[in-house]
Amino acid sequence: MRATEAAAEARRVMEICNACRYCEGFCAVFPAMTLKRDFSDADVSYLANLCHGCRGCYYACQYAPPHEWGVNVPATFALLRTDTYAEYAWPPRAAALFQRNGVVVSLALAAAVALVLILAGLANPGGAFTAARPVAPGAFYDVIPLWAMQVVGIASFGFALAAMAMGARNFWRDAGARGAGPVAIGLALWDVLTLRNLGGGGNGCNDNSERFSMRRRWLHHAMFYGFMLCFAATCTGFVYHAFLGWHAPYPLLSAPVVLGTVGGALLLAGTGGMIAMRQVADPAVNPRALLGADLAVLVLLSLSALTGLVLLALRGTGAMGPALAVHLGVILALFVTLPYSRMIHGVYRGLALLRRAAERNMTPTSG
Amino acid sequence: MLDPEKTWDVLVVGGGNAALCAAITARQAGASVLLIEHAPRAMRGGNSRHTRNLRAMHERPTSVLTDSYLEDEYWDDLLRVTGGNTDEHLARMTIRASAGVFGFMQESGVRFQPSLSGTLSLSRTNAFFLGGGKALVNAYYLTAEALGVEIVYDSEVLSLAMDDGAVREATITYRGFPATVRARSVVVASGGFQANLDWMRQHWGDAVDNFVIRGTPYNRGRVLRNLLDQGVAPVGDPTQCHAVALDARAPKFDGGITTRLDSVPFSIVLNRNGERFYDEGEDFWPKRYAIWGRLIAQQPGQIAYSICDQKAVMLFMPSVYPAVRADTLGELAERLGLDPAKVQATVAQYNAAVREGRFDNTKLDDCATEGLTPPKTHWARTIDTPPFVGYPLRPGITFTYLGVRVNERAQVLMDDGKPAANLFASGEIMAGNILGKGYLAGFGMTIGTVFGRIAGQEAARHARN
Numbered sequence: 001m002r003a004t005e006a007a008a009e010a011r012r013v014m015e016i017c018n019a020c021r022y023c024e025g026f027c028a029v030f031p032a033m034t035l036k037r038d039f040s041d042a043d044v045s046y047l048a049n050l051c052h053g054c055r056g057c058y059y060a061c062q063y064a065p066p067h068e069w070g071v072n073v074p075a076t077f078a079l080l081r082t083d084t085y086a087e088y089a090w091p092p093r094a095a096a097l098f099q100r101n102g103v104v105v106s107l108a109l110a111a112a113v114a115l116v117l118i119l120a121g122l123a124n125p126g127g128a129f130t131a132a133r134p135v136a137p138g139a140f141y142d143v144i145p146l147w148a149m150q151v152v153g154i155a156s157f158g159f160a161l162a163a164m165a166m167g168a169r170n171f172w173r174d175a176g177a178r179g180a181g182p183v184a185i186g187l188a189l190w191d192v193l194t195l196r197n198l199g200g201g202g203n204g205c206n207d208n209s210e211r212f213s214m215r216r217r218w219l220h221h222a223m224f225y226g227f228m229l230c231f232a233a234t235c236t237g238f239v240y241h242a243f244l245g246w247h248a249p250y251p252l253l254s255a256p257v258v259l260g261t262v263g264g265a266l267l268l269a270g271t272g273g274m275i276a277m278r279q280v281a282d283p284a285v286n287p288r289a290l291l292g293a294d295l296a297v298l299v300l301l302s303l304s305a306l307t308g309l310v311l312l313a314l315r316g317t318g319a320m321g322p323a324l325a326v327h328l329g330v331i332l333a334l335f336v337t338l339p340y341s342r343m344i345h346g347v348y349r350g351l352a353l354l355r356r357a358a359e360r361n362m363t364p365t366s367g
Numbered sequence: 368m369l370d371p372e373k374t375w376d377v378l379v380v381g382g383g384n385a386a387l388c389a390a391i392t393a394r395q396a397g398a399s400v401l402l403i404e405h406a407p408r409a410m411r412g413g414n415s416r417h418t419r420n421l422r423a424m425h426e427r428p429t430s431v432l433t434d435s436y437l438e439d440e441y442w443d444d445l446l447r448v449t450g451g452n453t454d455e456h457l458a459r460m461t462i463r464a465s466a467g468v469f470g471f472m473q474e475s476g477v478r479f480q481p482s483l484s485g486t487l488s489l490s491r492t493n494a495f496f497l498g499g500g501k502a503l504v505n506a507y508y509l510t511a512e513a514l515g516v517e518i519v520y521d522s523e524v525l526s527l528a529m530d531d532g533a534v535r536e537a538t539i540t541y542r543g544f545p546a547t548v549r550a551r552s553v554v555v556a557s558g559g560f561q562a563n564l565d566w567m568r569q570h571w572g573d574a575v576d577n578f579v580i581r582g583t584p585y586n587r588g589r590v591l592r593n594l595l596d597q598g599v600a601p602v603g604d605p606t607q608c609h610a611v612a613l614d615a616r617a618p619k620f621d622g623g624i625t626t627r628l629d630s631v632p633f634s635i636v637l638n639r640n641g642e643r644f645y646d647e648g649e650d651f652w653p654k655r656y657a658i659w660g661r662l663i664a665q666q667p668g669q670i671a672y673s674i675c676d677q678k679a680v681m682l683f684m685p686s687v688y689p690a691v692r693a694d695t696l697g698e699l700a701e702r703l704g705l706d707p708a709k710v711q712a713t714v715a716q717y718n719a720a721v722r723e724g725r726f727d728n729t730k731l732d733d734c735a736t737e738g739l740t741p742p743k744t745h746w747a748r749t750i751d752t753p754p755f756v757g758y759p760l761r762p763g764i765t766f767t768y769l770g771v772r773v774n775e776r777a778q779v780l781m782d783d784g785k786p787a788a789n790l791f792a793s794g795e796i797m798a799g800n801i802l803g804k805g806y807l808a809g810f811g812m813t814i815g816t817v818f819g820r821i822a823g824q825e826a827a828r829h830a831r832n
Contacts, residue, residue, distance in 0.1 A: 019625035019687035022419055022499030025480025037685070059505060060498030062416050062623050066409050201497050203478055210505035365681075 001041035001087055001174055006080035010044040013076050016069055018365075023057040027197040028356045029073070030057070034364035045084045046175040048077040049345075050352040055285050056200030059210045065284070074285045082290065085344055088174070090166030097340040102292020108337045109300055113329030120144050120325040132318040137247035143321040144328065152328075156335040163339035168347050176351060177358035184357035191353045192346075195220060208282040216277065222270030223301065229263025230305070249315055261312065264305040271302035297342040304330045369519065369541055369548070375401045376830035377823070378537060378550035380524045380590055382406065383413030384500070384812055385794025386556035387507035388819025389826065391475055393554070394514045396827035401548065402516055403539060405523045405557075405585040410621075412504035413558050414582035414766065414795065414811075417623040419500055420482070420493040421816060422809035424466040431469075431479040431494040438462050441492075445807055452803030460775055461801055464817040469494070471820065476506035488653070493809040500812075526593045527553060532781055533788035551789060552826035555779070556819065558795040559767035560588020561608055562620065567764075570606040577669035579613050579763040584620035586766075591796055594771055599787070600780045603768035603799025609806050610660025613763030614686035615670055625687035628758055631659060632746050633682045633728070634675035635717055636760070638666040641700070641709030643717070648735070648745035652683075657806050660762040671760045672703050674714070676752040682728050691757045699755040718749040766811070770799035777822035791826045793818035 001007060014033055017023065024030045029050050036043055055074045058064055063071040086095035097104050120143055121129050133139045141149075180188075191197060195217050199205060204212040237256040240246040250256050275298050278291070286294075307327035314323045338344070377393040379386045382404025390402045404411050424441050425432050441462045445453060478497035482490035489495075496503045511518060521542045527534045537548040560566050562584045567575045595601050617626035632652050636659075638644050645662050649655055663671045680690070693699035700710035717739060724734035726748060734747045771779050771792050778786035779797075794815040801814055 016625060016687050019685070020499075020623070022502075022624070025495075025497045056498060056502075060502035062499065062501050062621075063625075064409075066407075067621060068618060201478065201480060203497070210509055 001045040001084065003041050004080070004083045006076065006083050007041045007044050010048060010076050010080045011039045011041075013071050013073055014039050014044060014047065016063060016071055017057075017073065020063070022062075023060060023073075025201040026056040026060070027052060027054060027200070028191075028353065029077075029197075031364070032356050032359070035359060035362050037365050042175040044080060045087070045171075046352055046355060048080040049084060049171070049175070049348040050197075050356055051077040051081075052195065052198040052349070053078060054198050054200050054205040054216070055282075056203075056206055056212075058285050059206045072285065075287050078290055079287055081345065081348075082293070084171070084175075084348065085167075088167045088170035088348070089340065090163050090170065094163070094340055098293075100292065101341065102294075102296040105293070105296035105300060105333075105337050105341050109296075109303070109330065109333040112333035112336065113326055116144075116329035116332060117322070117325045119148070120321065123148075124321065129321045130318045131321070132316065133320060135249050135316045137249075139315075139320070140248050140324055143324050149328065152332060153335070156332055160335050160338040164344065164347050167339060167344060168351060171348050171351055175355070177355040180354050180358040184354060184360070187357035187360070188350060188354040191357070192350050197353075207277060208280055215273070219270045219273040219277070222266045223274065224270075226263045226266030226268075226270055226305065227301070229259050230267060230308070231263075233257070233260035233263060257312065260308060264308045267305035268302055268309070271298045271305070274298050275302070293342050297337075300330070300334055300337070300341070304334050369401075369546060371546070373549075375399050375517075375548070375550040377401070377552045377554060377826045378403070378548055379554045379556060379823075380527075380537070381413060381556035381558060381794065381796075382411045382518075382520075383556065383558065383794060383815065384415035384418070384504065384507070385796075385815030385819040385822075386413075386554070387504065387511055388471075388816050389554040389556055389791070389793050389823035390516045391507060391511050391514060392471075392820045392823025393552075393827040393830075394511065394516045394823075396824060398552075398827035398830050400511075400516045401550065402511065402518045403522050403524055403537075403548070404518065404520050405587075406520065406583065408520045410583070410585075411508070411520060412501060412583075413586060415504050415815070416501040417499075417582050417621075418496075418503075418809075418812050419624070420489065420495045420809040421468070421812040422465065422493050422807065423468065423813065424462050426466070429469070429494075431481075432491065434491045436492050441465075444492075445802070445810070448805030448807050449803055450805065452805075454800050457773075457775060458801045461814055461817045464820075465813045468813075468816050468820070472503075472816070475510040477503050478506070489808060524548075524557070524590055527555070527590060527597075527790070529594075529597045529599075529787070529790075531788075532785065534790050551830035552791065553789060554777075554791045554793060554819075554822045554826050555590050555594070555771070555796055556792065556794040556815070556822070557590045558583075558586035558588075559608075559769065560591055561586055561764045561767045563587040563589075566592070567608075571664070574664055574669050577761055578610075578664070579615075579617045579622060579626070579761050580620045581611075581613070581617075581622055581626070581763045581765050582620070586795070588767070588769075591769070591771065594779070594790075598782045599790075600772035600782050600784070602770050602772040602797070603803055605769040607769075607804070608767045609657060609765040610664060610762045611656050611765060612659035612663055612671070612760045614688050615759035615761040616688045617686075617761070617763065622763075626763065627656075627684075628673065628686040628760065629656075629683040630673045630675060630679070630685070630758055631656070631760075633679040634673040635714070635743065635750065637672045637674060637705065637710065637713060639668045639670055639705070641705050641713050643713060643741060644671075646741050646744050648743045648747055650731070650745075659760070660764070663760055664762040669762055672705060673758045673760055674699065674703075674710070674750065674755065675757075676750045676755050678748060678752050680756055686758065688758075691759075692754045693757075694753045694755070696750075696755055699757050703757045703759060714750050717743070717747075718751060721747050721749050765806070766795055766798075768799045768803060770795070770797045773797045773800055773818070775821075776825050777818050778825065789826075789829055791822035793822040 376398035697707035720739035
């Protein structure tokens with residue numbers, strides 16, 4: 001990890017926190033902090049990615065602004081996390097994509113949608129693009145050829161997976177643990193699936209005041225599990241297509257459509273709630289500089305759900321072609337920007353939780 | 368805006384734990400309550416914002432306390448630290464009531480956590496607040512607001528006009544403008560006077576310029592002075608304060624917990640002239656750190672320097688400030704602003720007096736000096752392994768002992784021993800009734816909570832009648 005300004009501020013703050021330790025009960029960050037007396041840049045990178053941003057420690061802090069020490073752990077770590085995303089990005093040149101990330105993600109979205117629309121238009125000359133098609137197997141492939149979907153889908157998602165794996169490797173080499181056994185992996189997975197640390201010792205987050213609330217946790221669960229259901233829908237579709245020879249579009253009560261619809265609705269609810277919360281968030285703990293990146297990824301996720309549901313509604317009409325193209329464009333943008341948007345937080349958060357789980361039995365430094 | 372025509376049932380002076388417990392309790396009893404906090408909202412809560420636990424009696428393990436801690440042991444602990452400077456009746460009543468505060472606290476949104484790392488010795492006796500005292504204060508303010516307690520910040524109560532043993536009205540500055548408040552009952556919970564440097568100067572002289580005030584700058588004792596001037600009976604030694612040794616680089620106010628330094632028993636402590644002045648290894652640090660504030664206050668310039676070597680650095684919790692380090696003692700002395708020759712001579716004399724023993728930081732070991740004045744009676748090891756480490760120390764004032772005398776109903780007593788008709792007290796302003804001397808971790812919060820509840824109840828009852 002480079003010695004960035006945010007890393008230096010994080011070190012200053014952690015040295016104050018480590019002499020106080022009042023927040024130990026809130027989340028994994030503070031017990032992890034007490035294992036150290038001195039904090040390297042890699043250490044603060046690890047701690048920043050371990051932070052779930054619940055803000056409990058900010059509102060509880062006796063040294064928060066206007067105290068002259070101005071301790072603000074959530075904002076400091078949020079800014080530092082962006083530096084770490086750039087630090088571990090692959091290929092290394094992609095680090096620049098985390099500057100003005102909101103613009104980057106938005107442009108990627110616009111470009112991807114436009115690209116798919118244009119290509120689909122070119123592939124369907126005359127009125128074919130907007131022709132009404134019956135909901136019959138293969139109808140989608142009349143609009144966009146199956147091979148094109150497969151090539152673009154596999155290439156973009158495959159690239160995203162490779163880039164994220166390289167980022168994960170870079171993070172672990174720099175800020176990971178020495179080893180992590182199956183128990184640690186299990187514990188970390190549990191933490192990821194339950195968001196145990198997003199909730200101030202089980203009381204919830206401080207959304208924008210001293211008041212505790214479970215809203216963020218539930219909204220994140222809706223997004224996460226909604227996304228996973230959509231992903232399951234895609235996988236089921238793949239199995240239907242590749243192994244059973246059943247071709248999309250599938251009936252309303254088929255597994256892929258039900259999974260995708262429920263997942264899409266959850267994703268839409270989760271992202272919508274998160275966007276609304278971001279509007280009223282306390283600026284003290286939500287750095288203005290990160291607003292674009294935060295909103296871009298939320299909008300992208302909600303559009304991927306929304307366009308999917310719209311496509312479902314427009315099946316069999318003349319609007320199905322354009323709806324399909326727009327939906328695939330959004331999904332393409334989502335895949336391509338996975339490693340270069342706020343979505344990447346999941347990878348480093350998971351690994352930070354893994355390191356914490358691997359170090360769970362270490363004892364704090366004296367006192 | 369404050370309604371100038373309104374007469375409140377209960378006026379609460381102060382905005383820390385004791386004030387909030389009183390305000391919430393009085394409101395729950397049906398009273399209309401106005402709470403006036405001197406600090407701005409962001410710095411509200413008095414010294415409670417720097418606390419982290421509450422000492423509570425309990426007969427069996429609870430969700431937040433291990434084992435048991437019974438009345439007699441609690442009382443013995445209090446007797447030991449106060450040297451008998453307490454009121455047994457009030458003290459035992461407080462101790463017994465401490466077992467019953469959790470229901471109120473939890474209903475008011477206060478949350479608890481396992482005791483913090485490094486404080487395991489307190490897990491049996493003290494319940495730790497999740498996130499510390501500011502989180503507790505936040506919870507109480509949320510509850511008070513929800514109940515309809517009127518809260519004003521940035522406003523100071525200047526005086527309580529007393530007539531014939533009753534408070535007639537309060538003169539305040541309401542956000543910078545003069546105002547008058549009328550209430551049927553008044554609860555004073557405005558703390559001690561340790562942040563009032565002019566008052567402190569009367570007892571300590573210009574040494575106060577070198578004191579650090581560990582907590583809020585808003586505890587100026589203005590209401591305390593005003594009441595004592597009107598015939599309210601005082602309690603506690605007016606000259607005394609709880610003083611500990613702190614890192615000298617601490618901010619003048621509000622440095623809180625992070626400026627403490629536990630290095631003394633594993634180091635030698637020199638004054639400005641490079642001389643030792645007290646046995647650093649007399650007893651375990653938690654039992655001795657309160658005397659070191661006074662010891663340093665008596666040294667020239669009210670400053671001292673804790674010096675140790677590499678062997679000792681991992682044995683104590685450092686302060687928030689980086690240690691001063693050097694490869695030679697002479698260099699270290701220079702960095703600390705001390706005379707290198709003198710420091711080297713003092714360390715050489717000390718090293719020569721150290722007698723071989725079996726070092727053990729977990730007990731009163733047999734590592735001591737021989738023929739040295741003053742001696743170091745435990746944990747004495749030669750200082751010879753670079754890098755050498757030093758910390759400057761100053762007296763840090765936690766609270767003052769002077770307060771108003773109260774009875775078991777939290778009624779403030781007048782000089783003639785009779786209770787004032789409508790004036791009640793809770794928290795630091797009356798803690799001297801029970802803790803007349805010394806310090807017991809988490810006991811201030813116990814007194815504030817117990818007496819806050821009583822004062823709130825009694826004030827509401829009086830307002831109704």
